[in-house]
Amino acid sequence: MTVQTDRTRRPFVLEEAVAILARTPASLDALLRGLPDGWIAAHEGGDTWSPFDVVGHLIHGERTDWVPRARIILEHGEAPVFDLFDRLAQFEVSKGQTMASLLDEFATLRRENLRELAALGVTAADLDRRGRHPELGVVTLRQHLATWVAHDLDHVTQISRVLARQYSDEVGPWRAFLRIISGAQG
Amino acid sequence: MTVQTDRTRRPFVLEEAVAILARTPASLDALLRGLPDGWIAAHEGGDTWSPFDVVGHLIHGERTDWVPRARIILEHGEAPVFDLFDRLAQFEVSKGQTMASLLDEFATLRRENLRELAALGVTAADLDRRGRHPELGVVTLRQHLATWVAHDLDHVTQISRVLARQYSDEVGPWRAFLRIISGAQG
Numbered sequence: 001m002t003v004q005t006d007r008t009r010r011p012f013v014l015e016e017a018v019a020i021l022a023r024t025p026a027s028l029d030a031l032l033r034g035l036p037d038g039w040i041a042a043h044e045g046g047d048t049w050s051p052f053d054v055v056g057h058l059i060h061g062e063r064t065d066w067v068p069r070a071r072i073i074l075e076h077g078e079a080p081v082f083d084l085f086d087r088l089a090q091f092e093v094s095k096g097q098t099m100a101s102l103l104d105e106f107a108t109l110r111r112e113n114l115r116e117l118a119a120l121g122v123t124a125a126d127l128d129r130r131g132r133h134p135e136l137g138v139v140t141l142r143q144h145l146a147t148w149v150a151h152d153l154d155h156v157t158q159i160s161r162v163l164a165r166q167y168s169d170e171v172g173p174w175r176a177f178l179r180i181i182s183g184a185q186g
Numbered sequence: 187m188t189v190q191t192d193r194t195r196r197p198f199v200l201e202e203a204v205a206i207l208a209r210t211p212a213s214l215d216a217l218l219r220g221l222p223d224g225w226i227a228a229h230e231g232g233d234t235w236s237p238f239d240v241v242g243h244l245i246h247g248e249r250t251d252w253v254p255r256a257r258i259i260l261e262h263g264e265a266p267v268f269d270l271f272d273r274l275a276q277f278e279v280s281k282g283q284t285m286a287s288l289l290d291e292f293a294t295l296r297r298e299n300l301r302e303l304a305a306l307g308v309t310a311a312d313l314d315r316r317g318r319h320p321e322l323g324v325v326t327l328r329q330h331l332a333t334w335v336a337h338d339l340d341h342v343t344q345i346s347r348v349l350a351r352q353y354s355d356e357v358g359p360w361r362a363f364l365r366i367i368s369g370a371q372g
Contacts, residue, residue, distance in 0.1 A: 006230065007229045007231075008230060008352070009353075009354065010224055010352040010353055010356075011354040011356070012353065015226065016222050019220070019222065020221070020349065023218075023221070023372070024215035024217075027216040027217040028213075029214040029216070030212035031209050031342070032209075033203070035205060035206070035209075039196065039202065039206070041193055041257050042193055042194070043193045044194060045193075046293060047195045050193065090208060105202075110347050119216075133359070135361070136359040136360065139358060139360070142356065143356065143357055143358035143360060145359040146353040146356035146360075147194075147353075147358075148370065149350070149353055150350040150353045150357050150360070150364050150367060151364065153346040153347070153350035153366060154220055154350055154364050154367075155345050156217070156342070156343075156346040157343045157350070160339040160340075160343040163206065163339050164335070164336040164343070165194070166194070166195055167195075167196065167332040167333075167335060167336045168195065168198040169317075170193055170197070170328060170329065171329055171333045171336050172326065173322040173323070173325060173329070174322065174327035174329060174332075176326070176339065178333070180336065180340035180343050181336060186244070
């Protein structure tokens with residue numbers, strides 16, 4: 001496979017990453033706003049997250065993770081270790097909110113963060129700059145920003161899966177054909 | 187667990203199913219329209235599908251599967267066996283089209299089909315009516331319509347996963363944390 005014909009990998013290009021990051025709020029908004037409450041609170045059992053929980057988690061990432069850490073890498077390099085990201089912060093943050101208010105907040109924060117990212121004027125050389133993650137050790141700005149994109153998409157996947165699985169029983173014999181319910185990859 | 191507190195399953199309610207079905211085109215539109223070509227053609231290797239392929243597949247379902255089969259169940263019951271659904275039709279159907287034209291077509295067909303579904307005036311009793319699937323045997327209208335919803339969400343999941351995995355290498359050590367890339371469920 002050559003770089004040109006390999007459709008399984010894209011090299012990181014900042015403009016492309018921003019193109020995807022800019023789309024996530026509207027895509028989730030179109031999917032979730034106005035859905036009946038039972039779907040907003042749906043989850044996969046135990047401690048798994050609902051669409052409501054996931055959007056709160058994305059908001060917390062906008063506030064404390066993606067652009068704040070990018071700024072640390074650019075301004076301070078590896079010397080400071082990033083603060084640990086609290087993966088459960090949304091349970092406090094989202095209290096008393098509605099899905100609509102969370103979607104509004106996510107869209108606003110994302111817009112502001114992409115504006116701030118643009119203002120940082122990240123160069124090709126900057127993408128190789130390094131920071132220190134509390135669990136992963138040395139990471140580059142490129143890896144951090146690529147993860148921002150993949151993390152968004154991971155949670156879009158999660159939300160769709162949580163919703164689909166609500167009908168695990170109702171689909172009857174189709175269960176075997178629906179990879180999202182059967183759990184088969186592909 | 188009682189029915190009221192079980193957040194892992196929803197009983198099929200036609201209005202709720204329609205609420206989700208009505209949202210899919212806009213959600214995919216927000217995610218995909220205007221993305222650079224390399225992302226539209228991205229796939230997971232081998233015969234796996236790109237976002238472009240998936241939207242073509244959804245269009246073929248609108249044309250030949252969901253409402254047409256619902257109509258067969260309501261008008262003819264189990265006597266006729268559904269035509270086999272061609273899971274590869276999109277490779278012909280989408281030729282020469284753009285992502286934007288496919289998104290437009292999907293949105294139009296979905297709108298028309300939901301209008302047609304409403305016109306069918308499906309009752310609670312109708313949901314138990316039965317048809318005959320060529321591979322699965324007897325299926326109810328309820329199962330068929332629930333599958334329409336889960337099938338949409340399955341493909342939203344697929345598209346997000348295909349996009350995320352383009353950065354499988356670029357995320358570096360975060361790979362282990364991103365379930366969408368590592369393949370872990372959760």
